[in-house]
Amino acid sequence: MKIALLGYGKMGHVIERIALERGHEIVLKKTSSTTFEGIQNADVAIDFSVPSVAVENISTSINNGIPIVSGTTGWLENYHEMVELCNQKNAAFLYGSNFSLGVNLFFELNDYLAKMMSKFKEYNVSMEEIHHTQKLDKPSGTAITLANSIINHTDKNNWAIENPTPTDVFIDVKRIENVPGTHSVLYTSEVDYIKIEHVAHNREGFALGSVIAAEWIIGKKGVFSMKDVLDLKYCNKITKI
Numbered sequence: 001m002k003i004a005l006l007g008y009g010k011m012g013h014v015i016e017r018i019a020l021e022r023g024h025e026i027v028l029k030k031t032s033s034t035t036f037e038g039i040q041n042a043d044v045a046i047d048f049s050v051p052s053v054a055v056e057n058i059s060t061s062i063n064n065g066i067p068i069v070s071g072t073t074g075w076l077e078n079y080h081e082m083v084e085l086c087n088q089k090n091a092a093f094l095y096g097s098n099f100s101l102g103v104n105l106f107f108e109l110n111d112y113l114a115k116m117m118s119k120f121k122e123y124n125v126s127m128e129e130i131h132h133t134q135k136l137d138k139p140s141g142t143a144i145t146l147a148n149s150i151i152n153h154t155d156k157n158n159w160a161i162e163n164p165t166p167t168d169v170f171i172d173v174k175r176i177e178n179v180p181g182t183h184s185v186l187y188t189s190e191v192d193y194i195k196i197e198h199v200a201h202n203r204e205g206f207a208l209g210s211v212i213a214a215e216w217i218i219g220k221k222g223v224f225s226m227k228d229v230l231d232l233k234y235c236n237k238i239t240k241i
Contacts, residue, residue, distance in 0.1 A: 001019075001023075001024045001025070001043050001044060001214070001215060001218065002024070002025045002026075002027045002041060002042050002043045002044075003019055003024055003025065003026050003027065003028075003042060003043070003044055003045070003046060003211075003214060004026075004027060004028035004030065004038070004039045004042035004044070004045040004046070004061070004066065005026055005028060005029050005030065005045075005046055005048075006028075006030045006045055006046065006047040006048075006049055006057040006061070006068075007030065007031075007047060007048040007049030007050070007053075007057070007072070008029040008030065008031050009048070009049075010134075010203065011048040011071070011203055011206065011207060012029070012048055014203045014204065014206075014207040015046055015048065015207045015210055015211060016029075017207075018204075018207050018208050018211050019211050019214075022211060022215075024211070027041045027042050028041070028042060028045075030049075030057070032053075036060050036064075039060065039061065039064055039066060040064055040066075042066050043066075043067075043218060044066065044067045044068070044069065044214045044217060044218055045057070045061040045066050045067070045068045045069070046068075046069050046070075046071075046210050046211070046214050047061070047068060047069065047070040047071065047072050048070075048071050048072060048210065049072050050072065050074075050136060051072060051073070051074030051075040051136060051137060052075075054070060054072040054074075054075040054078075055075055055078045055081070055082065057070070057072075058070055058082050058093065059082065059085055061091075062082070062085050062086055062089050062091045062093060063085075063089065065089070065091065067091065067092035067093075067094075067214075067217045067218060067220070068091075068092070068093050068094070069094045069096070069210055069213045069214045069217060070093070070094070070095050070096070071095075071096055071097075071098075071099050071206065071210050073097055073137050073140060073141025073142075073144075074136060074137030074141070076141070076144070079095065082095075083223050086222075086223055087222075087223070090221055091221065092217050092220050092221055092222060092224070093222075093223050093224070094213055094217050094223075094224040094225065094226075094228075094229070095225065096209070096210075096213065096225060096226045097140070097141030097142045097144065097145040098141065098142040098145070098181075098206065098209075098226075099205075099206050099207075099208075099209030099210045099212075099213060099226060100198075100200060100205035100206050100209050101205060101208075101209060101230065102198055102200075102205060103142060103181075103183075103198055103200075103205075104209075104226045104227070104230055104232060105232070106146075106183070106196070106198040107145060107146065107149065107232075108232050109196055110146050110149055110150070110185055110196065111149045111153070113185070113187075113194075113196060114149055114150045114152070114153040114154055115153045117154065117187050117194075118153050118154045118155070120189075121155075122189045122190070123187040123188060123189045123194070124187070124188055124189075125150055125154065125156065125169055125185065125186065125187050125188075126169065126170045126171075126172070126185075126186050126188070127143060127146060127147060127159075127169060127170065127171045127172065127183070127184060127185050127186070128171070128172045128174070128182070128183070128184040128186070129142070129143040129171055129172070129173050129174070129182070129183050129184075130174045130175075130176055130179050130181070130182040130183075131174075131175060131176075131179055131180075131181055131182075132175070132176070132177060132178055132179050132180065133175045133176065133177050135175065138161060138173045138175075139159070139161055139171045139173050140181070140183070142181065142183055143159075143171050143173075143183055144159065146183060146185060147159035147169045147171060150169050150185070151169060155167065156168060156169045159171055161173050180200040180201065180202055180203055180206075181198075181199075181200040181206075182197070182198070182199045182200070183197065183198050184196070184197040184198075185197075209226065209229075212229065213226065213229050216228075216229045217229075
């Protein structure tokens with residue numbers, strides 16, 4: 001499989017190593033100082049860039065008939081525009097707020113727990129999200145996916161990272177050096193609390209998941225998520241932006 005890497009930072013380097021270990025070839029390493037020349041030679045593109053260029057990366061791939069897997073977060077105000085473009089071009093597009101197998105299982109657990117807890121109004125739900133200091137978007141795409149699932153199943157209407165109202169899911173966002181990613185969901189009452197948490201030890205899981213997604217999307221048409229790749233029942237697709 002020939003891969004175009006759209007974004008060649010820390011994640012891009014890890015993806016490259018894992019892809020090569022799995023017998024694939026890198027035909028393009030797109031950075032801020034290079035062009036898309038050579039993307040036509042790719043079987044699939046993997047986008048781990050920054051929010052300001054994600055839409056360009058995704059649309060360029062789609063317009064060139066290259067299936068695109070994107071793990072860049074912070075650009076989701078344009079998500080539906082990319083879905084529409086994908087459908088118009090009869091292309092293949094997969095967005096994941098997190099490609100880790102463990103996180104996607106965590107999504108499923110969070111979704112199921114939110115359904116259960118919706119019946120117990122004495123519990124208030126909140127979240128904590130911790131990432132390294134280089135992460136640009138706040139909160140993380142993973143935290144937004146978790147929060148949207150809670151919103152879909154409870155009486156909460158939105159999420160907030162400051163000055164939350166009683167109808168908001170409060171996300172306590174922290175940026176700490178060398179933290180790959182920690183996400184917690186907490187249900188608190190006057191007598192106890194229930195907490196679920198996922199802690200990433202490194203970037204390996206994210207990179208491996210993106211390569212697996214790229215392998216999976218070859219030959220397919222449509223808009224997908226990691227739910228489709230891993231065949232998980234409850235994992236969230238984007239329903240609210």
